[in-house]
Amino acid sequence: MDLQGTLSHQLQQLRQQAESIDRQQLPGKPQNWFDSTVFSCRSPHLTDYVAEAQRNLTHLHDAKLSMAAKQRLAQRLSEQTAALTQAFRNVDVRRKPTSKGRKVAALVQQFNAGSQQLYQQLSDTQEFERRLSDMISLAARDNSAEAIQRGLALHARLGRCRKALFDIEQQIQELERRN
The missing domain is CATH 1.10.287 (Helix Hairpins)
Known part of the structure; x- marks a missing residue:
């Protein structure tokens, strides 16, 4: 499986997790999940953030983009997937009463x-x-x-x-x- 396929598969898994979390009423669920430097969208739903990352993955293979733009987009996509993964870990922490x-x-x-x-x-x-x-x-x-x-x-x-x-x-x- 190539890099795009791996990222696409990972984002699909993150989307399924996001859909599951979005259906739940969690204590301490944020109104906006992420900092504006990582994601441009503002939403209480994790699926919106995963969709943005998926759009970025699609744009990464746009032939019109320069190599520098592709590198910036790849870096942003990497930050987004790391942020999403961390958010899912934090959701598990929120569920368990300390x-x-x-x-x-x-x-x-x-x-x-x-x-x-x-x-x-x-x-x-x-x-x-x-x-x-x-x-x-x-x-x-x-x-x-x-x-x-x-x-x-x-x-x-x-x-x-x-x-x-x-x-x-x-x-x-x-x-x-x-x-």
Whole structure:
């Protein structure tokens, strides 16, 4: 197989890979795949870049081109095929979640679970505070010694409840500050 046949075959394989990648929704898929020094087209589809390289291969055998123009075109074609091959390797890297990506996802999940738990605890404690306040109001209506004792105990519980609310709010603020 001659050089043109080899390049043509390689570009056909790259086109098939490009078509496969273009059909997929990949995270981090670029809007423009390549630098303007390598390709003149701008596209989110790899097949457009392979088509440009295939056109360059066709023009390479144009009899009207000077030897210098053919050399420049051959150099450009070489750069294009190398860039396409590298892009396909990078696509494979984008598909695999990195260990760092998994760690970040785990931390986000842990943060969400921790924050949900803290907010639930805050809600429960606020409800308890409300019930204690209601009980204190009821106890204040009765002037018996037993009711006064019960009121003092309820006030002590309310103080501890408010301290717990303050602590939970501080934990939530600290958690949100870290993230």
